Amino acid sequence: MLGNLPPETASFVGRDEELRLLKALLRESRLVTLTGVGGVGKSRLALRAARAAARTDHPDGAWWIELSPLRDPALLSATVAHALGLGELSGRSLDESLCEWCAERDVLLVLDTCEHLVESCRHLVGELLQAAPGLTVLVTSRQPLGCHGETVREVRPLPVGDADSDAVVLFRERALAATPQLAAAFADPGRSATAVEVCRRLDGLPLALELAGARLDLLTLEQVAARLETRFEVLADPRAAGRPPRHRTLRTAIGWSHELCEPLERLLWARLSVFAGDFDLAAARAVCAGGPLPADRVERVLAGLAGKSVVRRTVEGARERYRMLDTIGEYGRQWLGELGEESVVADRHAHWYAALARQADAGWLGPEQLDWYRRTSADHMELRTALEHLLGTDPRTALEMAGNLWFFWFCCGHLSEGRGFLERALATVPADDPAHRQGVWALGLTALLQGDLSTSLALGEQCVRAAEGSADPETRLRATYLVGVSVLMPGDADRALALTGGRARSAHAGRPYGLGRLLCQLVASYALSDLGRYEEAMAEAAELRDACAAIGDHWLRAYADYVLAVAALGLGRPGEAARHVRAMLSGKRLLHDSFGIALGLDLLGAAVAAQGDGELAARLLGTGHAWWRTVGRPQMGSPSLLALRDAGERQARAAIGDEAYEKAFHGGAESRPQVG
Incomplete structure (x- = not known):
């Protein structure tokens, strides 16, 4: 099943009628919002309904976007795009990219927990539904979005009747999970009636039932019932007096659990x-x-x-x-x-993750690269929260942290978010601060992959000027890389090579395995290939690959394999090119690098076409086309990338004819790529 629906973390109890109704509503309405108090089970119901709908009604899958950790409405589109596996390699806005992606698919999007972002969600959902006739949106929120055509369904608590009612079944399941020896107690008719009374007092609210069930490891059923009876009003939050009764019930249940x-x-x-x-x-x-x-x-x-x-x-x-x-x-x-303790704990949280960003920066180019990729991805929401706090309390540390996370923005697909944090932080820190130089460089990287090459070039030149007074050769080499790649992508291979070639690297005297030196070597190897100097390109790329292997790097090594493949193809050795590009794709998949995967598929298609297999080449080019559509402008508009891809298409068409090519190409394009 396509999509990214999370696994269900606990058993699902009841809700049969709600699921049947929700299934019908999702077929009749393009926007369905589940409302209800916190803890009533909106998210679980939405997840179960989405899983069923994806199997039967949405061939392009169901996609889950969790919004509860998101605090900045400006990051809504970036959060949705990342959940869908969309990159940001074009000059278009993220909203435009999302509209285009959705417009071509029959897909279900689930926006979970929207009540704190109602206005932003209303705007984005309205745009997406207008642009995408095959799109259906399911929302969970404590209040409706207020969109035209929205169907609102309130999720009610679980019914409480006899010992077999849904609320009692859930209460019993959670209690037995915590204390298995309670099975006999629930089998006793008298005590079973007590369990029913507990569930009734808790209004059948699932979260309240789970909290109470978990307390049976220390309390008996009778003690739970007695405490609820005597303390229900005492524990109620006086500030909740004007809220709906079930909200007060949940507050009371949480307060009771807190007291115990x-x-x-x-x-x-x-x-x-x-x-x-x-x-x-x-x-x-x-x-x-x-x-x-x-x-x-x-x-x-x-x-x-x-x-x-x-x-x-x-x-x-x-x-x-x-x-x-x-x-x-x-x-x-x-x-x-x-x-x-609000401020002191928030400060501790922010500085813990700022320290984590420093460690990640130091460990990215090495054997722990995959671990740092996984860890920073898992801690994404915490990194974001820390940066937001630091921007208001310690802008210099915020800038240092955002700069240290350059690889997270640049290599892991969070370009808009990173650019936003970097621009905000740079505006508050003096230009002569060392953190400012790193921040400008990181900002240039995000602009580069967004296709904003004029900005990345200007920022690169700013980095070069700032590095002139630096004693660190790595700082100069990183600045040189940014300028070199910014002129290489539009087609100025001669200037790129002059900036980053072996003589230039030697003049900077960088560390053999330093990031700046390796990045410059990557640009130089590709520039040589662009200039038709394939043997020299292979020598540079092989040296780069060996250096990456020596330090345990995957990300740069995969690009070295890419250059080796391009050069081998240029030398008329398509079989060798295919081997190199398959190695490159293996590395890029480890890091879920959509841009690298799109590049590799184009090149593999060209290599296979040069070997005479037009049908496979067409399928690969079609799949590559689908990947490019997830990351933005195909081939980034680069003349050399476009020429390589077009050469592959011409050879494939010549081998099998236009009709067969189109059929195979569209078959590949319908592979619906996704990043795990």
């Missing part, structure tokens, strides 16, 4: 609310330890919160992550304010 926590668990609960998304144990220790909660006790206290369903724990391979549901996090943030 140990003092250190309450403290950790409050401090954990600073995290926007999921986090690991190391981050929890660094951010939340202090005072009565020492770092060596955080793991035990965190495990206690997970056992009480306050925090959810997930394990993927060797990685263990934690997350707090939005409604529970909101309660924690109120307590954090009562404790007077």
Whole structure:
């Protein structure tokens, strides 16, 4: 099934009638919004409905966009684009790219948790629906978007009737998950009636039921019922007096769970609310330890919160992550304010992730590159939250952090977001600050891949001027790379080679395995290939590949393989070219580099066409075309990239004829590429 729907993390109870109705609504209406109080189960219902709809009604799949961690409305389009695997390699706005992508597909988009972004979501959804007749949008929100044609369905709590009603089944499942020996208690008719009463007191709200069920590891059913009876009004938040009764019920259930926590668990609960998304144990220790909660006790206290369903724990391979549901996090943030710790915990959070960005920058070009790719991707929302905080409290550290994340913006597909953070930070930090130079260079990289070559060239020249007084040759080489690649892409290979060739690199005396030197060598090797000096290009690219292999780099090594393939093809050795480009594609898939994959497929198609297999070449070129449409302007408008791709098409057409070519090409183009 196409798309990116997340796995269901817990069993799904009931909702049969709602699912049938929702299935019909999604066929009748192009915009359906599920509303309801926090904790009522909107997201779970949407996920189950989306999975069913994708199998039967949307051949281009269902795509899940989680918006709860997003605080800046300006990043909405970038968040949606990233979830869809769309890059940003053209001068068009992201909204235009999203409209074009959706216009060609029969697809379901699920925007989860939109209540804090209603105005922005209303605008974007309206544009997408107008541009894309095959698009259906499913929204979860505590309030409707207010779009024309929107169908709103309120999600109600689970029904509470007898011992077999949905609410009681969910309560029993969560209780038995925490305490399996309770099976006998639920089998007893008298105690089963008590369970029904507990569920009734909790209004059948799923989150409240889960919290109460988890407490049966310490309390009996009767004790839970008694506490609810005596403390229901006492625990109610007086500020919630004007809210709907079920909202007050949930607040009471969360407050009751909070009261039953140990003092250190309450403290950790409050401090954990600073995290926007999921986090690991190391981050929890660094951010939340202090005072009565020492770092060596955080793991035990965190495990206690997970056992009480306050925090959810997930394990993927060797990685263990934690997350707090939005409604529970909101309660924690109120307590954090009562404790007077909001600013100090936010500062700890921001500086932890700023330090993580420094470590990632240092470790990117080396054997831990894949690990840093995975880690920064997993911590994306926390990095974003940290940058937003630092921009308001410590702009210099914000700029340093944004500059250290150059690889995240440039190599991992977050160009608009990175450009926005860098521009905001650069505007507040003096030009003579060392962090300013790194920030300008990182900004130039984002402009480069967005196809804004005039800006990337101007920023590169600014970096060159700033580096003239630097004693660090790597700073000069990085600046040279930015200028060199900015003139190479439009077609000035002679100037690019003069800037980045071996003599120029030697003059800068950079480290053999330094990033700046290796980037310049990449530009020089490609410029040589553009100039038809294929043997020299292969020598440069082979040296670059060996250097990357020596340090454990994947990202640059894949581009070295690409140049080797281009040069081999130019020398009339298409079989060798195909081997090199397949190695390149393997490396690019490891890092989900859409731009690199699109480049590689064009080149592989040309190599296969030169070997005489026109049908396979056409399919590869069609698949490459589909990938280019996910990243923006095909071939970035580069004359050499366009010429290589067109040569492959001509050879493939000559081999099998126009009709067969078109059929195979469109078959490849319908492969619906996606980045995992």
